[in-house]
Amino acid sequence: MNQFRKVRADPARLTAFELMRAVWGDAAYANIAMPHLIAAHDLNPRDAGFALELGYGTLRMQGQYDAILSTLVNRPLAKIDPPLLDILRLGAHQILHMRVPDHAALNSTVDLAHYCVGPASATLVNAVLRKVAQKSVEEWIEQLTPIATTPLVNRLAIEFSHPTWIICAYQELIRDEQELRELLAANNRPASVTLVARPGRCTVDELIDEGAQPGHYSPYAATWQGDPALLAQVRSGNAAVQDEGSQLVALALANFHEIKPEELWLDLCSGPGGKAGLLGALARIADAKLLANEVSEHRAKLVRNTVDSEVQVLVSDGLNPSWRPGSFDRVLADVPCTGLGALRRRPEARWRKKPRDIAGLRPLQLGLFEAGYAALIPGGVLAYVTCSPHLAETELLLADLLARTGGNLLDARPLFVGVPELGDGPTVQLWPHIHDTDAMFFALIQRPLR
Numbered sequence: 001m002n003q004f005r006k007v008r009a010d011p012a013r014l015t016a017f018e019l020m021r022a023v024w025g026d027a028a029y030a031n032i033a034m035p036h037l038i039a040a041h042d043l044n045p046r047d048a049g050f051a052l053e054l055g056y057g058t059l060r061m062q063g064q065y066d067a068i069l070s071t072l073v074n075r076p077l078a079k080i081d082p083p084l085l086d087i088l089r090l091g092a093h094q095i096l097h098m099r100v101p102d103h104a105a106l107n108s109t110v111d112l113a114h115y116c117v118g119p120a121s122a123t124l125v126n127a128v129l130r131k132v133a134q135k136s137v138e139e140w141i142e143q144l145t146p147i148a149t150t151p152l153v154n155r156l157a158i159e160f161s162h163p164t165w166i167i168c169a170y171q172e173l174i175r176d177e178q179e180l181r182e183l184l185a186a187n188n189r190p191a192s193v194t195l196v197a198r199p200g201r202c203t204v205d206e207l208i209d210e211g212a213q214p215g216h217y218s219p220y221a222a223t224w225q226g227d228p229a230l231l232a233q234v235r236s237g238n239a240a241v242q243d244e245g246s247q248l249v250a251l252a253l254a255n256f257h258e259i260k261p262e263e264l265w266l267d268l269c270s271g272p273g274g275k276a277g278l279l280g281a282l283a284r285i286a287d288a289k290l291l292a293n294e295v296s297e298h299r300a301k302l303v304r305n306t307v308d309s310e311v312q313v314l315v316s317d318g319l320n321p322s323w324r325p326g327s328f329d330r331v332l333a334d335v336p337c338t339g340l341g342a343l344r345r346r347p348e349a350r351w352r353k354k355p356r357d358i359a360g361l362r363p364l365q366l367g368l369f370e371a372g373y374a375a376l377i378p379g380g381v382l383a384y385v386t387c388s389p390h391l392a393e394t395e396l397l398l399a400d401l402l403a404r405t406g407g408n409l410l411d412a413r414p415l416f417v418g419v420p421e422l423g424d425g426p427t428v429q430l431w432p433h434i435h436d437t438d439a440m441f442f443a444l445i446q447r448p449l450r
């Protein structure tokens with residue numbers, strides 16, 4: 001029994017607090033935990049929207065809040081009781097980044113602390129948040145990182161709440177400060193829901209009839225505000241949620257040249273099946289065949305739920321393939337990666353990822369590429385795809401792979417029909433701030449005929 005039940009906690013704020021605890025206390029993924037929490041609290045749509053904005057926003061911006069809070073408490077943040085620290089972060093987010101009046105943010109967060117942690121903590125929360133509210137976010141940034149004396153990376157890290165190592169990785173690719181700022185800002189904006197109209201099963205026009213808007217570039221994309229399950233085409237499985245960048249890289253492989261009947265395609269690591277769903281439908285229309293492989297039984301099940309019945313789903317380690325080498329016309333190697341390209345969708349991910357993850361993934365990325373390449377017929381093509389723009393997972397790894405396999409790197413840009421600003425090629429890097437997609441990387445490698 002909670003001994004402080006007499007103090008009411010606002011259900012939306014309590015939901016956001018429980019989200020923070022699930023993420024930092026139980027290692028949950030926010031986007032998986034949150035729908036359950038909203039359902040458990042039976043929040044109405046307005047409160048659910050508030051809880052989402054507060055919970056996800058706080059997770060994204062907590063680097064900035066921790067920098068501010070560490071100047072206002074007399075001990076290192078690591079010594080503060082984690083639930084109490086989460087409550088302080090939630091209070092800071094309401095004060096600095098939401099249109100909640102300061103007094104409402106303060107009183108409701110004090111109540112939340114009282115209810116969840118105890119009356120003693122409520123006093124501390126009240127004192128600290130009053131100080132947070134004394135300055136605007138711009139004043140805090142200037143105090144923490146004076147423009148005249150702070151290296152740009154450190155200032156951006158506080159201003160846009162990103163770890164410095166991620167900003168440094170972006171700087172390798174984006175030299176212009178204004179553009180870098182646009183990317184960091186895009187990572188902090190919630191991505192809209194993008195849908196894919198499954199070819200042969202549903203059209204974008206049918207989604208538009210249900211109230212969706214057309215996507216930007218993919219002929220199968222539409223955007224939707226709100227819960228996708230409200231759409232009949234989504235409920236029937238004819239359409240699904242899929243980032244437009246994810247659609248574009250699958251389409252680029254399909255666009256390589258006209259699909260010949262009987263072509264064999266391989267999706268080497270296909271779980272949970274978004275790209276296999278699109279590739280399988282395009283293959284079926286052209287009388288080609290897709291084999292969707294996935295090492296994890298659980299994820300293979302998700303692939304089976306997504307693809308048409310013509311697609312064969314295989315559970316196997318792509319590093320030790322059971323298929324004959326030299327069998328496939330097209331191979332997709334959408335390899336496991338850090339996911340640094342999807343930060344706008346995964347609010348806590350930037351704090352969980354570590355630079356060492358990149359080195360840890362390298363052997364798997366190399367191995368899967370080599371296995372995929374070995375699966376190609378002479379003249380066949382392999383699409384190497386990551387949802388990360390980090391050079392160590394993209395261009396640098398690719399240079400190594402080309403040297404090992406002797407494959408020819410093709411100019412992929414013409415395969416992204418109608419997509420602007422694709423850079424100097426031959427590879428393609430999509431960006432949230434330019435294309436409104438996740439930051440997907442795509443390289444197309446052809447096995448020489450001889």
Ligand SMILES: C[S@@+](CC[C@H](N)C(=O)[O-])C[C@H]1O[C@@H](n2cnc3c(N)ncnc32)[C@H](O)[C@@H]1O
Pocket residue numbers: 246268269270271272273274275276293294295296299316317318319334335336337364
């Ligand atoms: C980036 S995800 C693929 C996303 C997928 N293409 C989609 O669009 O839904 C990488 C997948 O590779 C799988 N994987 C990891 N190691 C593998 C291996 N050795 N063989 C096959 N699949 C593997 C992971 O389980 C994960 O499902």
